Amino acid sequence: MDLDQLSQALGRNLKHWRAERGLTLDALAERAGVSRGMIIQIEQARTNPSVGTTVKLADALGVGIATLLDFERGPQVRIVSGEQTVRMWSTPAGSDASLLVGSDTEGPRELWSWTLMPGDESASDAHPPATTELLHVTAGELTLVVEGAAHHVPAGSSAAFEANVAHRYRNDGAEPVEMVMAVSIPPVR
Structure with a gap:
């Protein structure tokens, strides 16, 4: 997965899980301790956040980093090459x-x-x-x-x-x- 694909997946999934949890940008920013502007940039795939920022967002959403990075999932068994x-x-x-x-x-x-x-x-x-x-x-x-x-x-x-x-x-x-x-x-x- 190249950096551009990673940015796209992270932005798409962050937006999806924020909506799934019913969180506004401000609510997620407060919950994660990450600025609203940073969340907007990530959702628009305009930046690659640090590991710390990604972990804070995943923790605030109650999902794993793997979920935010859009790994493909199978029904019962998932192989990650x-x-x-x-x-x-x-x-x-x-x-x-x-x-x-x-x-x-x-x-x-x-x-x-x-x-x-x-x-x-x-x-x-x-x-x-x-x-x-x-x-x-x-x-x-x-x-x-x-x-x-x-x-x-x-x-x-x-x-x-x-x-x-x-x-x-x-x-x-x-x-x-x-x-x-x-x-x-x-x-x-």
């Missing part, structure tokens, strides 16, 4: 996070693949209450910081935490960190 995964975050050092697949059954669920190069980090704002993140480190040692407390997660280990607080993923080591992460977001009531 490697070419359809979406790199959502990257750094010049070579760190990246890619959304592999997502589902909105009983609240959004997302599966991510992450690479964090030595010295890199990614910060995340708090997600909605009852959001859970599960991660498994396959290489290196992740420093997971939740509410300012650092937790070391070496290769072969997993972690689970409630992500309704600010958190960050950091690589303080000398080798790349590879991890898989699942995110479960409660449905909007």
Whole structure:
């Protein structure tokens, strides 16, 4: 999926889900903490928002990022090829996070693949209450910081935490960190 297709899909789906939820531009802006002008630009496919902005909008709408990015869905089984995964975050050092697949059954669920190069980090704002993140480190040692407390997660280990607080993923080591992460977001009531 190229950047233009991504912008078009995001704009179309943001507009659809905002209407589906009965939200005005102002209501979504307030709920997501994103400016009204930014939402208009996204809906008109005139900008590509940051990962943080996209997550805030998805959280405010109660859908997963995969839903906002218009992945094709089958009735029961959906295969997402490697070419359809979406790199959502990257750094010049070579760190990246890619959304592999997502589902909105009983609240959004997302599966991510992450690479964090030595010295890199990614910060995340708090997600909605009852959001859970599960991660498994396959290489290196992740420093997971939740509410300012650092937790070391070496290769072969997993972690689970409630992500309704600010958190960050950091690589303080000398080798790349590879991890898989699942995110479960409660449905909007």
